[in-house]
Amino acid sequence: MKVNKSNFLQLVLSLMIIISVSSCSKKSSSSRKGSSQATGWNVNNKKGGFKQAGEQEAGPGLVFVEGGTFTMGKVQDDVMHDWNNSPNQQHVQSFYMDETEVTNFMYLEYLQWLKNVFPPTEENYRAIYEGALPDTLVWRNRLGYSENMSNNYLRHPAYSNYPVVGVNWIQANEFSKWRTDRVNEALLERNGYLKKDAKTLDVTAENSFNTETYLNAPTATYGGDDKIVLKGRKGSAAKGSKTTKDGKVIEPKNIYVQRSSGLLLPEYRLPTESEWEYAAAADVGQREYNIYKGQKKYPWSGQYTRSNKRTTRGDQLANFKQGNGDYGGLAGWSDDGADITNEVKKYPANDFGLYDMAGNVAEWVADVYRPIVDNEFNDFNYFRGNQYTKNKIGKDGKAEIVTKSTMKYDTLSNGKLIARSFPGQLVQVPVDENETYLRQNFDRSNNLNYRDGDQQSSKDFKFGSSESNKDIKNMYNSPKHNVTIDSLGKMVRKFDKSNKRTTLVNDNVRVYKGGSWKDRAYWLDPAQRRYFPQDMATDYIGFRCAMSRVGSKSQNKKRPRN
Incomplete structure (x- = not known):
């Protein structure tokens, strides 16, 4: 069939008009790409707009943990009879967590950076490096030979991928802050x-x-x-x-x-107790529609510590103490592969993709320890330990920066100095009534003792009494050691020798979770909880970092199952 040239041109023109109208219709019914749905302005305009970013990316070493509800404190056994686990329903927001514990290699990178930037040969900076050093003497035992670990565990290449130990809670917290800055510094350089x-x-x-x-x-x-x-x-x-x-x-x-x-990531930090327990339990592996099918005693399915899979049947699923004088089992096939700690990723990951959430080392979490989790007050992202601060504003109206002369150190109960602020950081001060006045959600900077351990929660507090409550007894009557520096710069240690102390609980003890290489299987239950002074270290407590998620709860779009 012969097509007329004029008819062909008319046909092409008609198609172009239809496409144009269709395109205009689509643009009028929805915002143009890059324009504001509120104003129609180009939000990506380089002359004054702002970039509309997408989803958060996981930081180095982190695994995504989708949040949800779970029963916190659900232990199957309580042979210790310490009554500090009360099952309660909690909801945890989505977050990120380190795939493995922080290793010796990772911590040595931190120490090397401190050594390069704050040379310990200079008097002003000596305490910075020394305060960050792990305590390698935690391996010593009065009736055991362990100098090999004291001398080699931290620095020998053979232990590079083993979890770092001998780190107290404060040091773990400072490492997390350092990691935040180094990751974001690299992101800015890369971009x-x-x-x-x-x-x-x-x-x-x-x-x-x-x-x-x-x-x-x-x-x-x-x-x-x-x-x-x-x-x-x-x-x-x-x-x-x-x-x-x-x-x-x-x-x-x-x-x-x-x-x-x-572009910049939220801070690396220690996980809260509820986050750690939720991530370790990984009940998502037991999910059947909208319920958890069955109960998990460990981070893996089943009631036993050995694998029941055909290819790995009989293998231990974690590194723990199996009995008196039995830290690994018989040499050979049934051995758990370690007598002290073991290299990370040697045991299967749980259903969130996290390794060693039971065994190897126990781990510090952010919470201050209290015997009871107060779920009656809060059941969402539960955390005890909030101390709210703000930037200190100078006389010039600008935020003050820490300088060489305004650095601050903490003197620990054992006399060790640890730097808590570094040159270049913003000076932080507690929030005051300018932030708390007439607020319903918080009314003070320090919330460690809220509803537990403060005057009103003490049995001796006289409600509605006009009498003074100055002589009130503290709920937690723990030892109070004191370390001071005299005029000659010598350390004066004053031990608390009182025989009237009734507890070890105070505002400076932190929760640690999970079993370790020297714990029995009882402690592998993610719900078990213990506490330890925040300024002391052991050979069986390490840590891993977490990061809050911003934006959506899920990474992938949910699809119903048919």
């Missing part, structure tokens, strides 16, 4: 907002990177060196300033990464 290799070549004690400082006062990061802290991606903003006809310079806006950019 062209920091000079390449500045994190190793240009960093000094006075000029370093801190995430919160960058977000609040980017020009104060790295001592305000604009050759390191670039204005815009790869310094593009420094070259992009424009001049109007009357000679006025128009500086580019939003030249630094902000929280709204979505």
